[in-house]
Amino acid sequence: MNYVSLIGTLEGSPRVVNKKGLDCVECKITTTKDVINKAGVRTQQIETHVVFAWGKWSRILLAHSSPNLKVAVEGEIVNFFTHYKGRVFKHTEIEINDLILM
Numbered sequence: 001m002n003y004v005s006l007i008g009t010l011e012g013s014p015r016v017v018n019k020k021g022l023d024c025v026e027c028k029i030t031t032t033k034d035v036i037n038k039a040g041v042r043t044q045q046i047e048t049h050v051v052f053a054w055g056k057w058s059r060i061l062l063a064h065s066s067p068n069l070k071v072a073v074e075g076e077i078v079n080f081f082t083h084y085k086g087r088v089f090k091h092t093e094i095e096i097n098d099l100i101l102m
Helices: 055-064
Strands: 004-019 022-036 042-053 070-084 087-101
Touching (some): 004 042, 004 055, 022 055, 042 055, 055 087
Antiparallel strands (some): 004 022, 004 070, 022 042, 070 087
């Protein structure tokens, strides 16, 4: 099963990109979590996730989103590889299957 659920904040504005010959919307979501380090001090860990949407979710993202908007996303992890200057790079993105703007 390939399932991801994220609650976070939109970083910047969504942009239209071309994937597999089709237009989709791509944006970044930042999530935070509290962690306690070895010294016992609580800190916040921030992670950025690249997400993309097709169809109705792409239209909703373009029409209603703004920077720093809280969102909840459900989707699946998509991995792909690119070749650049003789090196192979792995990219991980999240394809949106459901979206809630808060």
